[in-house]
Amino acid sequence: MKVQQISIFLENKSGRLATLTHTLSEEKINIRALSIADTTDFGILRLIVDRPDEAYLALKKAGFTVSETSVIALEVPDHPGGLASIMEIMAGAEINIEYLYALPEKKTDNALVIFRVEKIDKAIEVLKNNGIVVLTGDKVYGL
Structure with a gap:
C-alpha cells in the first residue's frame, strides 16, 4: 500500500529542472505526479514516477542529491x-x-x-x- 516517492534537492539555478527532466526522459521514465517547494537558494522536488528505483539510480548517476520516501x-x-x-x-x-x-x-x-x-x-x-x-x-x- 506504500508508494515510493523520489525527492530531489535542486539548486535554484536556471536549467537544473531541465537537466533533471531530460535525465528521466533519456531513461524513458514517466512522471506521474510532482510537487516543488522552493526558497531563494534551493528547491525540493518530489516525484511519483512509473519506475522509482530506476529513477533514483539515474538521478544519482547524473549527480543529483536524491532520496526515496514512502x-x-x-x-x-x-x-x-x-x-x-x-x-x-x-x-x-x-x-x-x-x-x-x-x-x-x-x-x-x-x-x-x-x-x-x-x-x-x-x-x-x-x-x-x-x-x-x-x-x-x-x-x-x-x-
Whole structure:
C-alpha cells in the first residue's frame, strides 16, 4: 500500500529542472505526479514516477542529491468536504500529515492525493478501516 516517492534537492539555478527532466526522459521514465517547494537558494522536488528505483539510480548517476520516501496515495471523494473527511479521520487517530499533493486522475469521480505522514502503517490501517481506498504503488505508477 506504500508508494515510493523520489525527492530531489535542486539548486535554484536556471536549467537544473531541465537537466533533471531530460535525465528521466533519456531513461524513458514517466512522471506521474510532482510537487516543488522552493526558497531563494534551493528547491525540493518530489516525484511519483512509473519506475522509482530506476529513477533514483539515474538521478544519482547524473549527480543529483536524491532520496526515496514512502508515501500513501488515497482516492479522495471529489466533492466539497471530501478532503475534510480524510483529515478528520487522520486527526481522530492522531496522525500528523507532513505534506500532501494531488495527482491527476481522469478515470474516476475521485481525486488522487499523495500524503506523507509520520505513522504510515497506522495511517494505512486507520484509513482502510474507515473505508478509504489506499492505492498500491503499482496502481499509482501505472496511471
